[in-house]
Amino acid sequence: MRFIDLFSGCGGLSLGLLNAGFTGLYAIEKNPDAFNSLKSNLVTPSQSLTNCFKWDTSEIPLKNHDIHQLLEDKCNFLENLGHKQVVDLVVGGPPCQGFSTAGRRDPDDPRSQLVYDYLKVVNLVQPKFIIMENVKGITYKIKSDSPSPAHEIKLKLIELGYLPITFIEDASIWGVPQQRIRFILIGIRFDQIKSQLSNLHTNEILEISNQFSPIIKSKLEEFACKFKKLKGLPEIVNVGEAIHDLKTQCNSKQTYPQINATDINSKLFFQIASRNNIINNPYIRLLRKGLEEDYLPSGLRLANHNENTLKKFSKILQDVDCPEQKFKYNLRRRTTLPKPYLENEIYTKKLITKVLDKNLPASTVTTVPEDMLHYDEARILTVREFARLQSFPDWYNFQGPYTTGGERRKHSCPKYTQVGNAVPPLMAEGLGLFIKNELSHIIKKIFFPNVTAL
Structure with a gap:
């Protein structure tokens, strides 16, 4: 057809x-x-x-x-x-x-x-x-x-x-x-x-x-x-099965080796140097079919969060699993963080951040990377992690800028936007x-x- x-x-x-x-x-x-x-x-x-x-x-x-x-x-x-x-x-x-x-x-x-x-x-x-x-x-x-x-x-x-x-x-x-x-x-x-x-x-x-x-x-x-x-x-593929091998830290919170990001000529951005803690599950096998075991996909540039942002993200990850905070603010993973919590504890009016749950599917992937916080790392997801949640294979490469803002937003379509707008393959x-x-x-x-x- x-x-x-x-x-x-x-x-x-x-x-x-x-x-x-x-x-x-x-x-x-x-x-x-x-x-x-x-x-x-x-x-x-x-x-x-x-x-x-x-x-x-x-x-x-x-x-x-x-x-x-x-x-x-x-x-x-x-x-x-x-x-x-x-x-x-x-x-x-x-x-x-x-x-x-x-x-x-x-x-x-x-x-x-x-x-x-x-x-x-x-x-x-x-x-x-x-x-x-x-x-x-x-x-x-x-x-x-x-x-x-x-x-x-x-x-x-x-x-x-x-x-x-x-x-x-x-x-x-x-x-x-x-x-x-x-x-x-x-x-x-x-x-x-x-x-x-x-x-x-x-x-x-x-x-x-x-x-x-x-x-x-x-x-x-x-x-x-x-x-x-x-x-x-x-029957259900969860977040952990989809992106566990692209983590930047091991369970002891030690950082895996990183290299300068390969998609930008700048020493300010980094990406992981290899896939880590690999569990060869059916979903990963499907998205990496035909690829060598050590093949590292594109789109792994990590966000360069400032110290204040890292502290806020770390607190959110701690609070979302804290019984007292969960009860006080009705905090839950995969749902928008409540306005009172964000204003009183994080001191921000941003209302759309959600924390992923590694044991469940993600909520809807959007075009805004700040919409999702990694399930146990104080950072937003990379483009490749977004692509994994959308079921794009690892060989699929996205062209254009990583992110844009201001007037450029009217004319360009950054990689996060492309992935977020896509129909899952x-x-x-x-x-x-x-x-x-x-x-x-x-x-x-x-x-x-x-x-x-x-």
Whole structure:
């Protein structure tokens, strides 16, 4: 099956689909940093990835593209792809800042309108299936007198000839060591069902969608269990299993050897010199498949915390396990530290820091490194540790700056942001295999037993 990835970011969704045996045609991403990460890892064949993109540069140059400009310049080409039925699947996660409950939920945020550009491409290339991933907030009303964005998208898809199947999914069911709650939409073109859906009214199709969505979700979760067994993964992968070998200190708090960071020409930043205290668990084996035992991945630069920050982080790590402090402030790992605790004990108004629990999956990885504190070291995570929690393999390298601020933030997409915005590759691979190997059988056997699904 051939796919196009829209708003592809650094390539998490594409990587998963390529691993599932799909053929990548194009990946559309506006930001050059994020696109260069995808390009350097997924377009050129390598020992780590033999199934890479089959990009036809004669029509769409191999570079970052703004989807508005693409629709304007390549409308005829995209429409021709639809006429020839070249594309089987369109996927993507349109920017979600306007929908996220963590933000201002601004209905006029121009990034919220990009989801409709996604639908314009779908209308032109007419894929058999679509996958859209977004934040759970897309299912909530932004204005009390208007439907949720998710409902509007479903209506538009029905108008375009697709049955929308929607549900909320936790990425951890695919073996991702992270409780990442996301809205998933699977669109099925009417003729793939061979029913008379096109003759029904929109409300009737919506009713079918609402009836089928929980059934498809249940079947998907059953498949996720099989997927994890196929990968040799346990039912739940925790933080400790994902990043234990990238610690800077041993249990006696002695510091492991460090070297100057290899990704920056500065003697002020350091990284660990080798993987330490290695426990060869199934998750690590999966992410390091094909790599030498002593292979040290990129993205290990440690934050250069000042003394005051180190003292604050050390106190948080001590307090979060202290019975008295836990009772006094209701402190818990994996949840936002309470405002009274931060103001009275840490003397800060920052409200988003969470402490990881090594025995559980992480909470949602975001684009802000300060959102997560290591489970037993007084520091934030490295880019590679973020990538491990997102299920990126160790050979995957991220391009661009580590972090940015101020005016540069408007134009660059630092590595932390790329990783935090990505669809976890393991989840993407599982979704791809479900559509490729299971969905048509489910349509035929359960929902339309009297017709033959394609």
